[in-house]
Amino acid sequence: MSENGKRRLIGAAAVGLGALGVGELVAAARGGSMLDGVGRLLADTAPIAVVEELVAKSGKHDKEATRYGVAANVVTAAVGIAALPERFRTPAIAAVGAGTAAVALRSTDRSVAGALGGLTAAAVLRAGLRRPPAGFGAGLLWATAGAGLFAAAETLVRRTDQRHRDRVAAIGPMGSGTPVPDDGLSNEPGLSPLITKAGRFYVADVNSRAPRIDPAQWRLSITGKVAHPLRLSLADLADQAVEFDAVMVCVHNVPGQGRAGNARWFGVPLATLFDHAVPDSGATRLITRAVDGYTISLPLDELRSGELPGYLVIGMNGEPLPPEHGFPARVFVPGLYGQYTGAKYLAELEFSDDSHVDYWWKRGWTRETLRVTPQARIDVTATAEPGSGKTTLAGVAWAPPQGVSLVEIRVGETDWLPVELGAEIAPAAWRRWRTVLDLPPGTHAISARVTGRSGQIQSGEPAAPFPVGPSGFHTVTVTV
Ligand SMILES: Nc1nc2c(c(=O)[nH]1)N[C@H]1C(S)=C(S)[C@@H](COP(=O)(O)O)O[C@H]1N2
Numbered sequence: 465m466s467e468n469g470k471r472r473l474i475g476a477a478a479v480g481l482g483a484l485g486v487g488e489l490v491a492a493a494r495g496g497s498m499l500d501g502v503g504r505l506l507a508d509t510a511p512i513a514v515v516e517e518l519v520a521k522s523g524k525h526d527k528e529a530t531r532y533g534v535a536a537n538v539v540t541a542a543v544g545i546a547a548l549p550e551r552f553r554t555p556a557i558a559a560v561g562a563g564t565a566a567v568a569l570r571s572t573d574r575s576v577a578g579a580l581g582g583l584t585a586a587a588v589l590r591a592g593l594r595r596p597p598a599g600f601g602a603g604l605l606w607a608t609a610g611a612g613l614f615a616a617a618e619t620l621v622r623r624t625d626q627r628h629r630d631r632v633a634a635i636g637p638m639g640s641g642t643p644v645p646d647d648g649l650s651n652e653p654g655l656s657p658l659i660t661k662a663g664r665f666y667v668a669d670v671n672s673r674a675p676r677i678d679p680a681q682w683r684l685s686i687t688g689k690v691a692h693p694l695r696l697s698l699a700d701l702a703d704q705a706v707e708f709d710a711v712m713v714c715v716h717n718v719p720g721q722g723r724a725g726n727a728r729w730f731g732v733p734l735a736t737l738f739d740h741a742v743p744d745s746g747a748t749r750l751i752t753r754a755v756d757g758y759t760i761s762l763p764l765d766e767l768r769s770g771e772l773p774g775y776l777v778i779g780m781n782g783e784p785l786p787p788e789h790g791f792p793a794r795v796f797v798p799g800l801y802g803q804y805t806g807a808k809y810l811a812e813l814e815f816s817d818d819s820h821v822d823y824w825w826k827r828g829w830t831r832e833t834l835r836v837t838p839q840a841r842i843d844v845t846a847t848a849e850p851g852s853g854k855t856t857l858a859g860v861a862w863a864p865p866q867g868v869s870l871v872e873i874r875v876g877e878t879d880w881l882p883v884e885l886g887a888e889i890a891p892a893a894w895r896r897w898r899t900v901l902d903l904p905p906g907t908h909a910i911s912a913r914v915t916g917r918s919g920q921i922q923s924g925e926p927a928a929p930f931p932v933g934p935s936g937f938h939t940v941t942v943t944v
């Protein structure tokens with residue numbers, strides 16, 4: 465490529481960054497983001513193999529990774545457009561602008577903001593590519609301004625989120641205030657606490673950012689094949705709520721990972737709502753529908769018979785649900801994987817027949833109501849001192865809803881050895897465990913497994929999460 469051509473492309477990248485910054489700031493000023501809309505489009509449409517690959521590779525920062533990945537693509541698109549013959553540029557930019565706007569409009573509550581951002585970014589791109597920055601200084605100016613505006617937009621959105629978070633927290637306590645009982649296990653450094661703090665609880669979401677729902681305006685609609693449709697406020701629900709301890713597990717939690725958390729929840733038993741609403745005989749599924757249209761449906765028979773005792777949850781660890789965990793309400797059936805347990809940011813509970821198709825079913829996930837399989841995790845491997853074989857192992861295990869009856873560990877291919885269990889705070893909750901071994905010098909592969917009170921023993925056969933849930937043991941290596 466000629467020097468001139470190179471300079472033109474670098475100039476275009478700078479213009480792209482400028483357009484991104486201006487667009488995001490325009491969106492952020494109204495509480496939204498262009499990038500969030502694009503991120504959601506990816507979640508909605510990417511082939512399932514791509515989704516699974518991304519989830520498997522991503523850790524805690526997958527949302528940030530998506531945002532910055534999308535941002536990088538905006539800059540790349542600017543370069544691509546600049547490389548087109550002049551007569552194609554305006555239509556290409558118009559298509560990108562309209563596309564971004566359309567994508568924003570189909571997403572959650574901040575759609576208009578994202579759409580305005582997209583159109584503004586397109587206008588800036590058009591102007592910038594028509595009179596490209598002449599020389600290094602002008603390009604640097606575009607790039608710096610763009611990066612600065614983008615950073616400002618990020619700060620603005622974060623502030624708006626924080627204001628919402630504060631307003632949610634100000635609603636006041638949601639729960640009984642009863643202290644969590646001690647499980648009697650000595651507190652090893654690194655061992656998961658009995659209750660996972662909301663800020664440390666994993667987040668799994670198709671949205672980059674939780675919708676900001678106004679608690680004063682919000683009502684839960686109970687609709688569909690039902691004798692008494694209902695509209696309930698948060699206060700109506702709080703009046704009927706009870707407390708329960710349970711572990712929530714993401715179907716993507718391959719053994720050893722942290723996509724599981726144990727919380728003290730506050731919610732209305734679904735059975736209570738069914739008593740008020742009275743479903744028709746033709747109703748077979750309960751559709752839990754979020755404000756953004758995301759749905760998870762549940763088999764009504766099992767919910768009603770008590771085989772799947774579910775809750776409409778409005779509180780977590782004594783407080784309102786934090787925005788990212790589903791404020792103002794979500795459905796949770798202990799013992800079902802998160803992806804099958806019910807929607808966060810609930811707008812509606814609809815009694816329906818079997819014709820409904822859930823969000824993830826379209827992408828090949830099973831229509832079976834997937835139950836959590838027993839899993840043990842090793843959080844701690846601590847040798848007393850260098851050269852000593854005395855090694856403390858500790859962790860958590862779950863087998864909801866019936867509970868954990870046995871946790872064992874195995875060193876290499878030797879026999880399974882039972883470990884000490886902490887007291888059970890609730891059968892549906894996770895249970896902590898601990899043991900001290902005297903290991904011979906060398907390197908050891910140590911695995912853990914759990915047996916549920918139902919008799920189900922954790923399977924050691926490694927399997928990826930898609931499409932019916934993961935299996936295998938968590939195995940760590942310890943060198944003495
Ligand atoms: N509205 C909505 N509800 C949802 C999801 C979502 O993306 N949107 N994700 C589901 C999945 S896959 C899981 S594992 C749990 C995660 O809940 P958490 O983010 O509070 O941990 O919520 C479930 N409910």
Ligand SMILES: [Mo]
Binds near residue numbers: 715
């Ligand atoms: Mo999940």
